[in-house]
Amino acid sequence: MxxxxxxxxxxxxxxxxxxxxxxxxxxxxxxxxxxxxxxxxxxxxxxxxxxxxxxxxxxxxxxxxxxxxxxxxxxxxxxxxxxxxxxxxxxxxxxxxFKSIAIPLGLANLSRLENLNLSYAGFAGQIPAELSRLRKLRTLDLSYLNSLKLEKPSLRSLIRDLGELRELYLDWVNVSAEGSEWCDALSSSVPKLEVLSMSYCSLSSPIDASLLSLANLSVIQLEGNNFSTIPSFLANFSSLKILNLRDCGLQGEFPQKFLQVQTLQTLILSFNKLLQGSLPDFLEDSSLETLVMYGTNISGRIPDSIGNLRKLSWLDLWNCNLSGSIPSSMKNLSKLTFLDLSRNSLTGSIPPLGASRNLTQIYLHHNALRGRLYLEDNSLEGDIPPALFTLPRLKGISLSRNNFSGSMNIDVLQGLGNLTLLDLSYSGLSIDATASASAAASSFPEFVWLSLASCQLRILPQFLANQSKLFTLDLSHNHLQGEIPRWIWTLEQLQILNLSVNFFEELETATHNVTSALSIVDLHSNMLQGNMPPLPLSTRYLDLSSNNITSVIPDNIGYHLLSNTSFFSLSKNNFHGSIPKSFCLGDYFGVLDLSHNHLKGTIPDCLMMVSPGVLNLRNNQLSGNIPQNIPATCNLRTFDISENLLQGQIPLSLANCTSLEIMNIGDNQIEGTFPCHFQAISSLRVLVLRSNKLHGEIGCQHSPNTWQMLQIVDVSSNNFSGTLPPQYLATWEAMKVNVDIDRIQYPFLHSAEYQDTITITVKGLKVELVKILIIFTSIDFSCNNFKGPIPDTLGALKGLHFLNLSNNAFSGPIPSSLGHLQQLESLDLSWNDLNGTIPPRLSDLNFLSFLNLSYNTLEGSIPVVKQFLTFSASSFEGNAGLCGFQLGTNCSSPFGGNQSCKNLLEKTRSIATNGVEETGCVPIQSDTDDPGDNDDSEKWFYMGISLGFVVGFWIFCGPLASIKSWRFAYYRFWDKVLFSH
Structure with a gap:
């Protein structure tokens, strides 16, 4: 006061x-x-x-x-x-x-009021019309109130009698007025206005030129409205000091003359992604102190004249589209305290900044520079100027994700007593920490945030053991080895620890003083071995995946570790034994990943009751049935139990998981019919039922199909039969468009995220998708007993990339509608009963790199245009009626596309020798068949085929080989045919 x-x-x-x-x-x-x-x-x-x-x-x-x-x-x-x-x-x-009560009407009785401030006071509702009687008001501040609105009275009604008003603050008040309305109300009612602050008021464009009548206006803060364009006349205010149009949806060209207004002190245009243009030449007598344009599309170079801004203290050009080098004239900015040029395309080296001794934060990450200052995420290169680490007030430096060269001794940090943030991750620098062993720990800064990922570290800096304020420590992607020291667990303020992708072999157990603050522990991709290490009880994110830990999972793990854990991964280790039931105590699970281990036994029923967001038990040796008691409150988004020994049927209660996006039960021994009860799961994107014992038709006539999001479906290697219902495929909307959205991932705790993996068959090979892209779409119905025609509706799935219908009994012609699949990269229709000719429209599939039409009854000539010129004979073999240069046959021969007897015999022998395995399908064993009888019947079947072709061969080709007159007659016939043209 x-x-x-x-x-x-x-x-x-x-x-x-x-x-x-x-x-x-x-x-x-x-x-x-x-x-x-x-x-x-x-x-x-x-x-x-x-x-x-x-x-x-x-x-x-x-x-x-x-x-x-x-x-x-x-x-x-x-x-x-x-x-x-x-x-x-x-x-x-x-x-x-004031608990969302209305603004009291009694305020209107205070007729002498000149200054009224009700901001952040908790009033709500309609602004009372009675406030318009306060005719002597010079300052009115109603900003940041809870759901305050200005409808009756309107803005005009409220301020029409407030002619003495100098400052008006209505931030976050719902005014909902168009440009001509609110601009005219201000210009005609408050001619003496100097400060206008109406951020997030639901104002719309255009900003009307009538505002120019407010000749004394010096502060214009209109962020968070919808103006589309930025009028250049705003630069005509003779006393303009502050202009804030942040997050206004501005687009088009940025008026350069704003930065040439001599009185302007603050310009904020950030978060206008479509705002284009370039930075102008700056005047020498500029008053500019703050320039914030991050998140715009401002491009081009930073002009050398930026050194003229001698009063500039805050420069934030993060995530623009700037290129070129950082001007050396920036060394003249002696009053600069904050510099953020990160996430651009800047190149070259860091200029000397020694004159900017007031700098506290420097950020240059994600550029291309060589070499709290924010320069990360560029392409900067070269050496880092030694003077950078002599700036006395420096609090934060981020140079991550650049292309700097050379090495840096950790000892240069000594004496920087104000430095609390240092991020050199992925900067290209090699950091030598050996000298720190002899230096006094007290001579180093007390860090809050230290990130040295991918800095070629070979030993842990010794001063870290005395960092009492350290909150975040990231030393991932280095060459650290040996033991993880005990003191790591005694840093009392440490909450985020990332030592992943190193060569640590052991974890030195902390017997006492384990920090209670540690919430994120990432040790994945090391060489940790032995038993599972004891870890802090407060951990919310724990990743021990991709190590060599060989032990059972402790039965009491849920009692001692998982009470607050949202991410827990032991994937890709050597854990064995059963899944402890104490996992069911993890009430806050977002991800539970125990995949790629040697776990046996059954899936605990109670684990499905916990219903984590991601449950991944893939590639273990689990047996028994899938738990049936899935609750109505199921939160599963990913459910992967593939590559196990599970039996029984798919639970009907899985339909309770209405948020399910990825469902993978492939490579088990699941029985039953197609899960039509999944039709209620509208969010489903990936459905994999591959290699089980499922049977019956896949059409769901009595269930509404709502799989509009489905993008990957794999039901291959089952016993499904019947026809493919055309209307069933027509509802898969996500496959009808070519979209490009972020990969399927679930963020957890800051930047940590979980990425699903799915194994699919692409171009005849099994491929594991580590990052499932939304753009990826695939259908695999191969190795079943489907019959009938291929539905024309497949041609509507224009976003489809991979289609495999091989090893079935599809008949009829290849639909010409498949030529509409312009994104198709792989098409496999082999081993069916398809007939007719190859549709010429298939040659228009420009992205098609794999085609297999072999072993059908196709006929006619193979197209010799576009993509078909790149396919080999293996794409068409086994079709006796096909001809073309790909098969080495002449389509004008009297036998059409018939191959020579020798080639035909070789293919027959290949079929007889390889049998079913030649098709690429996994044989499905029927429960009712006797294995011995089945093997004998298959043996006689294929021997019969071979014998029949051998007999046919000698009936036709034998006389040609043994009777000379027949052979001469055969040659004369072909001479007449070939030379008659």
Missing amino acids: NGSIVSWLLLAISTISIFSDLTRASASAQCLGINRRSLLLELRNNLIFNASEGVTCEDGLVVGLDLSSESISGGINGSSSLFKLEFLRSLNLAFND
Whole structure:
């Protein structure tokens, strides 16, 4: 509270009640005549708050009342004594909590009010029209109130009589007015306005030129509205000091003359992604102190004239489209305290910044530079100037993700007592930490954030053992080896630890003083071995995947570790034994990944009751049935139990998982029919039923199909039969468009994320998708017993990339509609009963790199245009009626596409020798068949085929080989055919 406010009202009142001589009272007693004192006492007794109010008086009159930040939550209503202080000129109720009550109408009685501040006070509802009677107002602040709106009265009705208004703050008030309406209301009602702050008021464009009549306007803050374009006339205000149009949806060309307004001190245009243009030449007499344009599409170079901005203290051009080098003239910016040029395409080296001795934060990451300053995410290169680490006030440096060269000794950090943030990850630098072993730990900064990932570290910096304030430590992707030291677990403030992708072999167990703050522990991709290490109980994110840990999972793990864990991964280790039931105590599971181990036994029923977001038990040796008691509150988004020994049927209760996106039960021994009960899961994107014992048709006639998001479906190597219903495929909307969205991933705790993996068959090979892209779409119905025609509706799935219908009994012609699949990369229709000719439209599939039409009954010539020129004979073999240069046959021969007897015999022998395995399918064993009988029948079947072809061969080709006259007649016939043309 300022000097004009009485020290404490309670002290003043008690002083007056004890001493009768008013001249001995404090200055506040001058306000407290009998009537006014009673009013203040009454007001204080009615208020619900923690401290006492501040009062300003003149000539014994109460003219100012400051009740801001007093935690007032009630006591001001229509009858409050506050509204009887008729001489009040200033009232401040900001930063209180009036529980969303309406603004009291009694404020209109304070007709002498010049300053009214109700910001952050918790009022809500409609702004009362009565406030328009406060004609002497010079400052009105109604900003940041809860759901406050300005409809009746409108903005015009509220301010039309406030002609003395100098400052108007309506941030986050719902005004909902178009440009001509709100601009005209201001220009015609408040001609003396100097400060206009109406951020996030639902204002719309265009910003009308009528604002120019507000000649004294010096502050314009209109962020978070929808203006589309930025009018250049805003630069014509002669006294303009602050212009803030952040997050206004601005697009088009950025008016350069804004940065040439001599009076302008602050320009904020950030988060306007479509705003284009370039930075202008800066004038020498510029008053600019703050320039914030991050998240725009400003391109080009940073002009050398930026060195003219001698008053500049804050420069933030993060995530623009800047290129070129950082001008050396930036060394002239002696008042610069904050510099962020990260996430651009800047190149070259870091210029000397020694003159900027006020710099506290430097960020240059994600550029292409060589070599809190933010320069990360560029392409900077070269050496880092030694003077950078001599700036005395430096608090943060981020140079990550650049292309710097050379090495840096960790000892250069000594003496930087203010440095709390250092991020050199993926910068290209090689950091030598050997010298730190002999240096005093107290000479190094006390870091809060230290990230040295991928810095070629070979030993742990010794000073880390004494970092009592360290919150984040990232030493991942280095060459650290040996033991993870015990002191790691004794850093009391440490919450985020990332030592992944190193060569640590052991974890030195902490027997006492284990930190209770550690919440993220990432040790994946090391060489940790032996038993599972004991870890802090407070861990929320734990990743031990891709190590060599060989042990059972402790039965009591849920009691001691997982009470607050949201991410837990032991994937790709050598864990064995069963899955502990204590996992069911993890009430906060987002991800539980135990995949790629040697776990046996059954899946605990209670684990499905916990219902984590991701449950991955893939590639173990689990047996038994899938748990049936899946609750109605199921939260599963990924359910992967593939590559196990599970039996039984797919639970009907899985339909309760209405948020399920990835369902993979492939490579088990699951029986039953197609899971039509999944039709209720509208979010499903990936469905893999591959290599089980499922049978029957896949059409779901009695269930509504809502799989509009489906992008990968694999039901291969089962016993499905029947036809493919055309209307069934037509509902897969996600395969009808070519989209490119982020990969399927689930973020957890800051930047950590879980990425699903799926194994599919592509171009005849098994491929594991580590990052499932939304753009990836695939259908695999191969190795079943489907029959009938291939549905024309497949041609509507224009976003499809991979289609495999091989090894079935499809018949009829190849639909010409498949030529519409312009994104198709792989098409496999082999080993069916397809007939007719190859549709010429298939040659228009420009991305098609794999084609297999072999072993059908196709006929006619193979197209000799476009993609078909790249396919070999293996794509078409086994079709006796096909001809073309790919098969080495002449389509004009009298036998059409018939191959020579020798080639035909060789193919027949190949079929007889390899049998079913030649098709690439996994044989499905029927429960009712006797294995011995089945083997014998297959043996005689294939021997019969071979024998028949051998006999046919000798009946036709034998006389040609043994009777000379037949052979000569055969040659003369072909001579006439070939030379008659």
